[in-house]
Amino acid sequence: MRRKHPHARYTTINAVQGLSIEELDYLQDSQSNSIGALLLHLAAVEIGFQIEIFDNRQPNDKELKEWLAAYELGDKGRNEIRGNSLDYYLNKLEQVRARTLKEFGQKNDTWLYEEREWSGLPSNHYFIWFHVFEDEINHRGQIRWLRQRLPKPNTK
Amino acid sequence: MRRKHPHARYTTINAVQGLSIEELDYLQDSQSNSIGALLLHLAAVEIGFQIEIFDNRQPNDKELKEWLAAYELGDKGRNEIRGNSLDYYLNKLEQVRARTLKEFGQKNDTWLYEEREWSGLPSNHYFIWFHVFEDEINHRGQIRWLRQRLPKPNTK
Numbered sequence: 677m678r679r680k681h682p683h684a685r686y687t688t689i690n691a692v693q694g695l696s697i698e699e700l701d702y703l704q705d706s707q708s709n710s711i712g713a714l715l716l717h718l719a720a721v722e723i724g725f726q727i728e729i730f731d732n733r734q735p736n737d738k739e740l741k742e743w744l745a746a747y748e749l750g751d752k753g754r755n756e757i758r759g760n761s762l763d764y765y766l767n768k769l770e771q772v773r774a775r776t777l778k779e780f781g782q783k784n785d786t787w788l789y790e791e792r793e794w795s796g797l798p799s800n801h802y803f804i805w806f807h808v809f810e811d812e813i814n815h816r817g818q819i820r821w822l823r824q825r826l827p828k829p830n831t832k
Numbered sequence: 833m834r835r836k837h838p839h840a841r842y843t844t845i846n847a848v849q850g851l852s853i854e855e856l857d858y859l860q861d862s863q864s865n866s867i868g869a870l871l872l873h874l875a876a877v878e879i880g881f882q883i884e885i886f887d888n889r890q891p892n893d894k895e896l897k898e899w900l901a902a903y904e905l906g907d908k909g910r911n912e913i914r915g916n917s918l919d920y921y922l923n924k925l926e927q928v929r930a931r932t933l934k935e936f937g938q939k940n941d942t943w944l945y946e947e948r949e950w951s952g953l954p955s956n957h958y959f960i961w962f963h964v965f966e967d968e969i970n971h972r973g974q975i976r977w978l979r980q981r982l983p984k985p986n987t988k
Contacts, residue, residue: 683959684966707980803839810840810969817973824863 684809684816685773688718691819692762699826700765701758709749711822713757714815715765719772720746725808726772729792729801730779776805840965840972841929844874847975848918855982856921857914865905867978869913870971871921875928876902881964882928885948885957886935932961 681689692700692711700712709717720743727735735743745756788802837845848856848867856868865873876899883891891899901912944958 683962705981806839813966813969814973814976817970818977820970821974821977825861 684812685769688715688769688812688816688819689766691816691823692765695762695823697759697761699823700760700762702822702826703754704822704825708822709753709818710757711819712760712765713746713749713753714819714822716746716757716760716768717749717753718812718815719743719765719768721811722772722776722808725804726775726779729804730775840968841925844871844925844968844972844975845922847972847979848921851918851979853915853917855979856916856918858978858982859910860978860981864978865909865974866913867975868916868921869902869905869909870975870978872902872913872916872924873905873909874968874971875899875921875924877967878928878932878964881960882931882935885960886931 680686692715695711697712700715701710703710723739723743724735724747727733727739745752783801789800791798791800792804793799794804836842848871851867853868856871857866859866879895879899880891880903883889883895901908939957945956947954947956948960949955950960
C-alpha cells in the first residue's frame with residue numbers, strides 16, 4: 677500500500693485511478709496534453725522547485741533531459757511522454773514527493789515565512805510551495821475534465 | 833478599480849480578462865460548462881459555505897432559487913446561466929467574497945484550527961475554507977483549458 681497522501685495529492689490520485697496506458701496517452705485534440713503528461717508535469721514542477729529552493733541552483737543537463745518535456749508540455753510533451761502505465765507516473769510522483777517531505781521535515785515554521793525572491797518578486801517559502809500545490813490542483817481540474825471525455829465507457 | 837485580490841482569485845480574474853458574453857456562454861461540447869457558469873459556480877460554492885459555516889444552517893428557498901443552477905452546473909447550469917457580461921460575474925464574485933473577508937476579519941487564528949465536522953468527517957475551519965479556494969483553483973484550470981479552445985482568435 678502507498679502511504680496516506682496529503683489532500684491535494686490524494687485528490688489527484690483519485691482523479692486518475694484505473695486509467696489504462698491508452699487512456700493516459702489519449703489526446704483530446706491537437707493542442708491537448710494527455711493525462712499522463714499532466715501527471716508527469718506535476719512531478720517536473722516539483723523537481724524544478726526542489727532544485728531552485730533546496731539546492732539553490734539551475735537544473736543541469738541531465739535533469740533537463742529527463743524533465744524538460746514534462747515541464748514544458750506542448751509538442752515536446754505530446755511526442756515524448758507516451759506509453760507509460762499509471763504506476764509509472766504514480767511512482768515518479770511519489771519519488772519526487774519523498775524528497776520534498778524529507779526537506780520539509782528538516783525545516784521549521786520560521787523557514788516557511790522567510791522572505792525569498794521568486795521570479796524577481798518578493799515572496800516566501802510558504803507561498804512558493806503553495807504555488808507548487810496550487811499548480812497541481814489546477815491541473816487536476818483539467819485531468820477531471822479530460823477523463824470525463826475519454827472515448828471509452830470506463831470514465832467515472 | 834477593484835481592490836487587490838488574494839492570489840487564487842487574482843489568477844481566476846486573469847484567466848477570464850476580456851471575455852465577451854458570447855465567449856462566456858460558449859459550450860465546448862454537450863457536457864461542458866461555460867466559463868460564465870464556472871465563474872458563477874465559484875460564487876455559489878462560497879455562498880454555500882458561508883451559509884453552512886457562518887450561519888450554521890441549510891440554504892433557504894430564496895438562496896436555492898438564486899444559486900442552485902450555479903452550484904450544481906450540468907444541464908441546469910447550461911440552461912439557466914447565459915447572457916451575462918464578465919462584469920456581472922466579477923461583481924457577483926466580489927460581493928460574495930466581501931462577506932467571507934468580513935467574517936474572517938472577526939475571527940482569530942484559533943478559530944481556524946477549531947475542530948468542525950464536515951460531511952460527517954472531522955475537519956477544521958482552515959481545511960474547510962482551503963477546500964473552497966482549492967475548488968476555485970481546480971475550476972480555474974478548466975477555465976484556462978476552455979479559453980484556449982474558444983472559437984475566436986482573441987484567446988491568449
